[in-house]
Amino acid sequence: MAAENPAKKMKMDIDAPLIGTHNGHFHADEALAVSMLRLLPTYAESPLVRTRDLATLAKCHTVVDVGAEYDDARKRYDHHQKEFTTVFPGHNTKLSSAGLVYMHFGKEIIAQVTGLSSSSDVDLLYEKIYTNFIEAFDANDNGVSIVAPADLEAAGLAKKFEDRGFSIASVVNRYNYVPNKGADSGKSDEEKQAEEDARFAKASTFVGEQFEYELSDRANNWLPAYTPCKKAFDDRFQHDSKGRILVLNEGLPFMDHLYNLEKDFPAPEGASPLVLYVLLPEDKPEGKWRIRAVSKQNGGFVNRKDLPDAWKGVRDEKLDAITGCVPGAVFVHAAGFIGGHKSFEGALQMAQKAVEL
Template sequence: MAGVAEKMKVVTHSGQFHADDVFAFAVLQTALGDIDLVRSRDAQVIAQADLVFDVGGIYDADRRRYDHHMRDLPRRPDGTPYSSVGLIWRDFGRAALPGLVPGIGDEAIGAVWQTIDEELILLIDQADNGIGPAGPGHLALLIEAFNPAWDSLQTYDEAFREAAETAKGILSRACRQALASERAAAMVLAAAKQSPDRRIIVLDRKLPWEKAVYEGNLNEALFVIYPSEDRGAWYCRAIPPEPSSFGQRLSLPEAWRGLQDKAFSEAAGITDGVFCHPSGFICGARSRESAIGLAAQAIALAQG
């Protein structure tokens, strides 16, 4: 009878934990399956482990030693110090993604990995190394709140496992959002390519379009047209000059701003107008054709 294969023995430090070791374990558990985690600072236990992270004083990826608490600590290409989760995500994140996002295609793994590294993992690296803000509400502090209070009967190991389950849920949700963002960007780029006017992007459903516009170099795009989710209307949205800007590449006409229904329809020369925002960044109509017409008219008026 064949013997049962031994589980991979993984070691991290005992006692109080932080976001980096908790998230690192969540990634490893997803990437490697049923691993045997031991939380210890005993040198002999550490030496006998198959993989060690956040303890041990050694960084050597070839030997699967992933500590970062030393003078010559591992750094990202831009010089930012890694924490244990940054190192583990770098080497095991891609392998974890199919478990975090069931059904993810091979073609999307690289982009999703990159997004999570930049928008979640890097922030933990920075906070753990004291080079980034970690004020109230920061993810790192929320995970640290799982450490037992002084009068708790829960052990640190029990609390660590509980924190890791939460971390895995956060990570899985973030990965699903990143994948959805990639899919949306592809759909927006396709719509822009099909548009007879490169200044107007028409979407058949509401999608996050910013990533495609700014990262896809849609520099000529001025307006995005899309249906509302619950109002039976179509929106004409002016595109800001850059992400998170309150400005517009081209604002809607001054004469339309602040008007609603009949007054807006008369000013814009359509029959089914709904509104135009006072700041001139968005307006709406009851039909797709009218919303596209509003964008075209705004462009024509700006050109004189």
């Protein structure tokens, strides 16, 4: 079937603003930009035209990643022009089309998807989603590495494995290619364009789903965890005079909040500036408890303080004998990042001894 003429697409629904982006090889940023726009009622039924024809793009309501123009008033969101230097507030990475759409529509998208009415909650998620999700799209499209290659070389560091095929951007890129290139022979340009547009639609759906999963998880799990994490942070001196042990009464995504709380509420003089261990129940507070060493950085594998070397890889009665705590020790992982006890009292004793060893 031949590709639909862009002029016909524009007549599909006069109430649905036409979105324009470029045709040809596509990237993760415009795939995400289009999918984010379509989360809003205004654009939910919007047709998409993929072209580099300026006359056609001029008839579009909103244009992303093409046209060499950034003008929010005219709904033009390209970042390729030489003079473009815009960044997200508080960040240093130059924006891509994904970042531009998110910067201007992100709060509205968050409120629409999550149903949140609190502006403070929306503001928290707006910053968090950019930092943890959108900024990587901007960096990838602008050729910015997470660590400058020159710095790695100067430090004498090399990758331990290749990860270029592991990112969302690499998945989107795979949609650019047809399984059997020879199958294109004999097809008209219109047919080829229609198939390319279909691959872009799949890529945009995929990356949009990842965005929605990220947003929903942050809204439903991360955001509600702040209040109990803050209370546990405030109460930490009840369990250790220097505030090195944090106790949560339920399993929560605590790590992000802990780093931010330490930054926002510096420890008083004489106290530890950092929490070393977090205690949390496996299921119910009256059941088994876990001791988790806090990583030096979020997502890292190096801890601020491992559980003691003598405890690593030891279980049950042997661990009771080594720790000298109330009976009921379950294990300490050989890597020293986590341990367990059958009771809160025992887990707390283990943590209190560990901070001193």
